[in-house]
Amino acid sequence: MPRVICTAKMCEFGPHFEILQAAGFDVDTVPTEVDLRKEPHRVVEQVQGYDAVLAGAEIYSREVLEQLPDLKVISRYGVGFDAVDLAAADAQNIVVTITPGVNHHSVAEQAFALLMGIARMTRTQDRAVRSGEWERELTPRVWGSTIGIVGLGRIGQAVATRAIGMGMHVLAYDPYPNEEFAKTYQIKLLSLEELLKQSDYVTLHLPVTPETIDIINRDTLAIMKQGSVLINTARGGLIDENALVEALESGHLRGAGLDVFKKEPLPVESPLIKLENVLLSCHTGGLDQESHRDAYAMAAQNIVKLHQGEWPVECVMNLKETTGWKWS
Secondary structure (H helix, E strand, O other): OOEEEEOOOOOOOOOHHHHHHHOOOEEEEOOOOOOOOOOHHHHHHHHOOOOEEEEOOOOEOHHHHOOOOOOOEEEEOOOOOOOEOHHHHHHOOOEEEOOOOOOHHHHHHHHHHHHHHHHOOHHHHHHHHHOOOOOOOOOOOOOOOEEEEEOOOHHHHHHHHHHHHOOOEEEEEOOOOOHHHHHHOOOEEOOHHHHHHHOOEEEEOOOOOOOOOOOEOHHHHHHOOOOEEEEEOOOHHHEOHHHHHHHHHHOOEEEEEEOOOOOOOOOOOOHHHHOOOEEEOOOOOOOOHHHHHHHHHHHHHHHHHHHOOOOOOOOEOOOOOOOOOOOO
């Protein structure tokens, strides 16, 4: 009987158990007291001997993968795969899959929660009222402002339609834009530089690749409008956090809403925590009840399909030149 270990967060409930067990898999979970994000050295210990892993954001480096000779599939819960060394997975014929199209509405909602929280000073207003203070300030109206969406995939598109409903002017940058979508919704496609120059709010929705690491840095931050706001619900690797702190401390940026960070959980000594003009959340962008259910279902289905000889091409992130891959 093939074996699957579930390592993703909150994997104790969801449709994946029924899907995998119905397909003949023996399914286990990592003990609740084990946090593989905080204890990466324990990944080998926990995954050893399993054929597949329904994985969270724990790291699968070359060193880790070389110690897992039985592993055939890493089925990621979510759309990020930067924690997996794809070249090393290729070398060992391990298939890496993701669950696209299940959490874009959730992430878009989180992006707007952060945007509106900054726009209406939710954090400082809440704290003021709780402390008995009653200080009101004038803030720019969101309606009629300009939002720049960096990355116009499923999530970026979900943000765009919400922004239009909020009465915002929508700009977008994407290396390979969906021009039909942009035309339908009258979204102006620009270079990254022009988008940064013109946007009151910039929201990031790109994957982390060698080309996008620190795409927001001292140079690109300097291009952004004075008093603009940065939102990141994508990946922490997109931002040079030291440069962002400087831009926030100097007042060049009015604020930032951050759901993701270079290191997670965000260390308590991070200067971002001390800044009043930053709204923080703990990588919850893709988490709501519906996306949790659908992501776990798709992650399980990816494993079942591969075991049954199918190839879920839209979900597979590696082995691009491989044909005739087999489970055994």
